[in-house]
Amino acid sequence: DAGVIQSPRHEVTEMGQEVTLRCKPISGHNSLFWYRQTMMRGLELLIYFNNNVPIDDSGMPEDRFSAKMPNASFSTLKIQPSEPRDSAVYFCASSLRGGPGGEQFFGPGTRLTVL
Amino acid sequence: AQTVTQSQPEMSVQEAETVTLSCTYDTSESDYYLFWYKQPPSRQMILVIRQEAYKQQNATENRFSVNFQKAAKSFSLKISDSQLGDAAMYFCAYRSPGNTPLVFGKGTRLSVIA
Numbered sequence: 001d002a003g004v005i006q007s008p009r010h011e012v013t014e015m016g017q018e019v020t021l022r023c024k025p026i027s028g029h030n031s032l033f034w035y036r037q038t039m040m041r042g043l044e045l046l047i048y049f050n051n052n053v054p055i056d057d058s059g060m061p062e063d064r065f066s067a068k069m070p071n072a073s074f075s076t077l078k079i080q081p082s083e084p085r086d087s088a089v090y091f092c093a094s095s096l097r098g099g100p101g102g103e104q105f106f107g108p109g110t111r112l113t114v115l
Numbered sequence: 116a117q118t119v120t121q122s123q124p125e126m127s128v129q130e131a132e133t134v135t136l137s138c139t140y141d142t143s144e145s146d147y148y149l150f151w152y153k154q155p156p157s158r159q160m161i162l163v164i165r166q167e168a169y170k171q172q173n174a175t176e177n178r179f180s181v182n183f184q185k186a187a188k189s190f191s192l193k194i195s196d197s198q199l200g201d202a203a204m205y206f207c208a209y210r211s212p213g214n215t216p217l218v219f220g221k222g223t224r225l226s227v228i229a
Contacts, residue, residue: 030214031214033216033217035216035217042219042220042221042222043206043217043219043222044219045216045217048214048215050214056216091160093160093217095214097213097214102148102165102210102212103150103162103165104210104217106159106160108157109158109159109160111158
């Protein structure tokens, strides 16, 4: 398996622009998580899905952020409009309910820079 | 809500020596999972070791082992025979049963001195 795939790996954009981050989970996994990593706040959950249904989006900072999972093999995280404080590394992770040890598998992350 | 605390922002160890990274957590649950993840400069999150709370035996993975003290809510990571490649950020994480999110500590940056 190719593991969790995220694109793009790096994104540089200007304030006010729309940004879309993409994630393909491991085939067969039924949970998908979006995390954000910053120096100030560390690793924090933004939103997660079980069986393509959003379960908890309380970590989404504001209405500028939205996430979708139209099918089991694809998810997007959109920021519109982007702001410099959104600069961070965004991770997608997936897991299998009942999988051994409760492990989550992480993608390589997307480093977002908003100028 | 569960919380995870890593009280050592930075640690250093001489190559071939042993180092222990500390982690404590707070929960009212009796069943859960604990993890240590390694994040090298490549920023990839790599699972180092996991522990199921119902297991009394401490997990080991080659040079990595944990000291799990359930009553004290403590979960430390011991790295034996430290290698230069062990230099990274290490995150302690907690997960409730089911497909639930990870709760991370702030991390410990480990340096390995040749």
